[in-house]
Amino acid sequence: MGEKKLPIALSNRHLHLSQEHIEILFGEGYELNKFKDLSQPGQFAAQEKVDLVGPKGTLKGVRVLGPARPNTQIEISLTDGFVLGVTPPVRDSGDVAGSPAVKIVGPKGEVQLKEGVLAASRHIHMHTDDAEKFGVEDKQRVKVRTTGERAVVFENVLVRVHPTFALEMHVDIDEGNAAGIKNGELVELITE
Structure with missing residues (x-):
């Protein structure tokens, strides 16, 4: 996979x-x-x-x-x-x-x-097609791994699935800055 x-x-x-x-x-x-x-x-x-x-x-x-x-x-x-x-x-x-x-x-x-x-809790907006592709469901909790000098694994990330949503994870400014994240960067969803 x-x-x-x-x-x-x-x-x-x-x-x-x-x-x-x-x-x-x-x-x-x-x-x-x-x-x-x-x-x-x-x-x-x-x-x-x-x-x-x-x-x-x-x-x-x-x-x-x-x-x-x-x-x-x-x-x-x-x-x-x-x-x-x-x-x-x-x-x-x-x-x-x-x-x-x-x-x-x-x-x-x-x-x-x-x-x-x-x-706001860290969360991922997903279109229903994305949820199928990623193998996740609405309200499921997942982990997300970032990259870079201050890489982290975000735990307890809420997945929100809806046919009008566009694929994107949201973290607040404190979390993003602590992990050295830039808008639009790609991160990896981890399901276990």
């Missing part, structure tokens, strides 16, 4: 907003404006940025990703958590129950979250 290679990307701090929160932060009836497309089809980095205010400090100019989601979710690194004064749990996207709260400040208003801040 040959090597199973896929691209990896570093995910910097960002947030997904509900339409309700978009309108509070940017104005009634507001729609996000595309800055650039992301690797996942239909997803984009918006032109809009907000400030996140925690009990200890503020992160200014945090990028909003679109389109609007059913629920607001903020994804930061553990290092960002130190700046804000919160401890984000490492969790799969969407699992925000009991996570820390911060205030989101936009040009037209503010939203005080009750929960919603996390450090």
Whole structure:
């Protein structure tokens, strides 16, 4: 069996907003404006940025990703958590129950979250065809080996399979920098 290679990307701090929160932060009836497309089809980095205010400090100019989601979710690194004064749990996207709260400040208003801040678990987006090729299933946990001077093996990597996904692994900025990873680098999926 040959090597199973896929691209990896570093995910910097960002947030997904509900339409309700978009309108509070940017104005009634507001729609996000595309800055650039992301690797996942239909997803984009918006032109809009907000400030996140925690009990200890503020992160200014945090990028909003679109389109609007059913629920607001903020994804930061553990290092960002130190700046804000919160401890984000490492969790799969969407699992925000009991996570820390911060205030989101936009040009037209503010939203005080009750929960919603996390450090996203490392994960792989896979199209259904890729999952078949790699011999993995949705929600399976795998290992991924990097190369280079600071090579590591990432364990407990969540595989997310969907017919609209494009093949790419995501790690947060702390993990990526620690392993000396560059966006688009190829890494090896390991199944045991």
